[in-house]
Amino acid sequence: MNPLEPIFRAWLEGHAALLVTGRSLYDLTVDGDAGKLRPLLEVLRRVCREEHGMALVTYSMATGVEWEPGLRDDNEKRRVRELLQAHNLVSVPQDENEVVRVIRGVSSLCRTSAEGARWPDGKPLRFCFLFQFGEHLTPRIATNGAQSDNQMVAVELAHITAQSLALRSSGNLVLFQGREGLVDDLVRGALRHIRLAQPLAEEKQAFLTAASALYNQAKLAPGLDAAAVVHLTSNTPNRGLESLLRASHRASRPLTAHELVAQKSSDVGELSEGTLAVLDTVDAETVELHGINAQTPLRIIERYAAGLRKADRTIPANVLLAGPPGTGKTVMGTETARRAGVSAFRQFSPKDSLVGETERKARLQQDILMDSAPNLSFVDEITESLPLERSDFDGDSGASKSVTAALLTALGNESRRGRSLLVATTNCPWRMGAAMRSRFTVIPVLHPAESDYPGILGAMVQRLNPGAAFDPKHPRVAEAARLFYAKGANPREVYAALSAAVLWDHGLGPDAILNAAEDLEAGADLVSAIYADLWAIHACRHRRFYPWSADPGHYPYPAYLREIVDPATGAVNRDALAKRIEEYQPHAKL
Secondary structure, three states: OOOOHHHHHHHHOOOOEEEEEEOOOOOEEEEHHHOEEEEHHHHHHHHHHHHHOEEEEEEEOOOEEEOOOOOOOHHHHHHHHHHHHOOOOOOOOOOOOHHHHHHHHHHHHHOOOOOOOEOOOOOEOEEEEEEOOHHHHOEOHHHHOOOOHHHHHHHHHHHHHHHOHHHHHHOOEEEEEOOOOOEOHHHHHHOEEEEEOOOOHHHHHHHHHHHHHHOOOOEEOOOOOHHHHHHHHOOOOHHHHHHHHHHHHHHOOEEOHHHHHHHHHHHHHHHOOOOEEEOOOHHHHHOOOOOHHHHHHHHHHHHHHHHHHOOOOOOOOEEEEEOOOOOOHHHHHHHHHHHHOOEEEEEOOOOOOOOOHHHHHHHHHHHHHHHOOOEEEEEOOHHHHOOOOOOOOOOOOOHHHHHHHHHHHHHOOHHHOOOEEEEEEEOOHHHOOHHHHOOOEEEEOOOOOHHHHHHHHHHHHHHHOOOOOOOOOOHHHHHHHHHHHHOOOOHHHHHHHHHHHHHHHOOOOHHHHHHHHHHOOOOOOHHHHHHHHHHHHHHOOOHHHOOOOOOHHHOOOOHHHOOOEOOOOOOEOHHHHHHHHHHHHHHOOO
16 A cells, blocks of 8 residues: 555545654655655655645745646646746745745635646646645744744644635645644644554565665565564654665675664664663573463463454453563563564653653654554563652652653554453562553462472573572482572572572582572561562452462462462462561561
8 A cells, every 4th residue: 555545545535734643754664566666755746746736835844835746747837836936935035924925825825716627638736735844844833932023923824724725625735744732732733644654564574675686685684584574574664674675785794683773672672762672582482480470471472472463353452461570571561572473662661851841752652653553562560660659749840740651542452352461570560550550451470389499499500500400308408499489589680599509619519509509688578478469369350360279279379379369269368368468568678
C-alpha cells in the first residue's frame, strides 16, 4: 500500500485540511513499479500531479515557498506561477512577516473559486499546499511560554482556512506536517489528524529488495538473512536501513545484527523522544532460572508469549511480576519478549518539567506502541520508575499526576489485549494505588524455598565454572545452601558471592562454595523477603498463579505460610495474611 494513502483517502472523503504527524516525509520508500528509492515528499509530489491533477506547493521557514519541482514543462510552470503570483505567493519577502504573508496568500488562493484554473491540457488544476515543520509556524504556547503577534496571526489564519467551506468546495488540499502534539491547539482542533505509521514488514521487505539491488555490493553477516533484517527493522524509518546498506556497499563489509539493533535503538529513542528504548533480550537466553517458585511464573509467561504471537485477545494487557529482589523477575520479563518474538521495548516515564509536555509525551508513547503492535513493553521496578499512587502532592506542577492519569487511561484500554502487552516488575506492590494495581494481572515470584538452594547453586556453579564437579548432597554444599537461605540471600546475591569465590579461590569446589556462603553479608534479610512474598500473594487474584497450585499437598511451605495456606486446597486465608503482613511491616527494609 502507498504509505501516503491515508492522506488521499481523507481528502477524497471531503477533508480538505489535514494535520500530518508520525513518519517523516523525508523518510525513504519504494516509489511505484519502477522500484526507485525516493523520499515520501517526492512521492507526494508525483502522486499529487499524476493521479489527482494537483501542483504541490511546499513552505518552510528554511526553504521558503517551493513549487517548481515536479512540473513537467515551462507551460505548466507558467500557469502555476500566474496563479500563485495573483495571491502574492511568488518572491515572498524574507522578513519577520513572511509566515503570515504565506499563510494569508494560501488562505486567499484556497478560498478563491477554482473554476477557471486549468492545466495547459485543459484538465482542472488544483493545489496541495504543504506547510512543513508546522510546530515552528504555529507553535503551542506551552512549548516556549508565549506566542509572538505574528504567530498568533498565523494561528488565526490557519484556523480560519482549515474551517473554510470555500476550501472544501475548491478541491484544493492543505497539509500541516509537524511533530506530535506541538502544533497550536486551535490549529490542531480544526484539522483532520492523519498519523503516518512507520513502515511495517511488507513495506520493509519491498524496501530491502530495492535497496539491495541499488547497493549490490552490500552483504549480510553469517546467520543474518533478509527475514531477520525485516524483523529487526520493522516499525522504524527506512533511512536508517538505507544508510547501513550503503555503508556495507561502499566499505565491502558485511552488515551485522548488532548494527541493525543499534540503529533501531537510535530510531526508537528519537521517535519516542526518549520514552521508549529497544529491549535487549539476549541475557534471557543465557540465564537459567531454577526452583519451584520460579516454575509457575515461567509457565504463565510462556502461555502469554504464545498468546501474543497469535494475537489472542484473551491474554491480559498488563502483567505485574511481584516479589522480593533478585528472584528473576527481570529475566522473566525479557524472556516473555524473547519467546513472543515480537518487537520489544523498555518503557520509561514520560514526565517532563514543561507544562503540557508530560501529557504530550505520554500520548506519543502510547501511539507508538499501538502503531507498532504486536509488541511487548517492559518496565523494571515500575514502582520506582513511575508515579503509581494518587497523591495531593503537587510540587512538580502536576507532572506526576499527569503521568498517573495517562497510565490509568492507557492500562485500561482493552483494545490492547493480544496486541500490546506491558510486563512490569516490582518488589513493593504496596506502593501502587489500588486503582493502578487493579489494572494488572499480578503474578507472585516468591523467594526461593529452602529446598531450592542446592539446585540454584548447581546451576550457578555450571554457569561460572563450566564442567566443574558439583554434588548437591555434599555436606559442605548442603551447609552452604542452608546458610544462604538463613541469611535471606536472593539468587542475585548468591551469584555475586560465588563469582567472588571464583576470583579468590580459583574454582568452585565444596570448600569454596561454603566459604562464599560464610563470607556473604547479605544486603537483604529474610524478614524483608518474607514481607515482599506476603504482599505478592496479597496482590494476586488468581489461585492458579500461586507456586503451590499444581500440588498444594506437597509444596514445601515455609513457616510463615503454614498458617495462611490450606495445604488441602491451596486457598489463602486472607485475614491471616493481612495479620501476618501487619506483623512484618515494621521490620521490613525494602
